[in-house]
Amino acid sequence: MELAKVGVLLRDEEQDYPLQEITQLFGRHGIELVELEWEEDPPTDLDLVMAMGGDGTALKALDLCPRCPVLAINYGTVGFLTAGDRADLESILTRLLKGEFLVSERITLECEYPSGRVRAVNEVMVRTYNRLMFIDVSVDDIEIRTIRGDGVVVGAPTGSTGFLLSAGAPIVMPDVRCLVLDGINEYNFSSRAIILPPEARIRLHINPQTKDNKVYLTVDGRPHGDLCPGDDILIRKADTPARLIYFDRSYFFHNLSSRLNW
Secondary structure: OOOOOOEEEEEOOOOOOOOOHHHHHOOOOOOEEEOOOOOOOOOOOOOOEEEEHHHHHHHHHHHHHHOOOOOEEOOOOOOOOOOOHHHHHHHHHHHHHOOOEEEEEOEEEEEEEEOOOEEEEEEEEEEOOOOOOEEEEEEEOEEEEEEEEEEEEEOOOHHHHHHHHHHHHOOOOOOOEEEEEEEEOOOOOOOEEEEEEEEEEEEEEEOOOOOOOEEEEEEOOOEEEOOOOEEEEEEEEEOEEEEEEOOOHHHHHHHHHHHOOO
């Protein structure tokens, strides 16, 4: 991978980011560094994006630049998606410039709902906040079951260390090609997460029995509008994968052991 222009997305303005030093280092190698804004369109000719923050910053970078590889450096608290911590920045940049890295391609999700379409790297969540909801779940046009609870989450393998982790779903290695479907606080103790093939087409129908007229659609932790009983949400594998930069093939297990205190 040739690097001519690299974007950098910062978590916030409160931390001490060595942008001047990085700019000078990249400049000696003929690479331009461009600071990106969270709510503005990025340049279209970026070769790579550095996300300096936690997983939220990495997800935002993947959303802003869906076809661009992202190098996430942990300036946050958890950082399952990051390639290293801020203390490792010097060695990370050295190995990046030497080309000593690998690119992890991850399945992403496409979510189609009544008012639009959106891509998810981690998960798509449909839920209420106060009252019981009923969601009819179909896979490839075959009705599977009705979930009664606070909602439903459909995740890619990358999302298994996101909300799905707190929901008790299995941890899935990122190179496993599958989708994960789980209920949120179900009123059924026999319920379990379901692992589906990547080609599966999942339809979530908000059953009119739902007790709350306001249902929320959340994608990668960000709200994407309101839904209501009777609406359908279609979820499938997206055409554009997420691409994350790493430097060690054991990065996934290293992050698990360090973040979960294994």
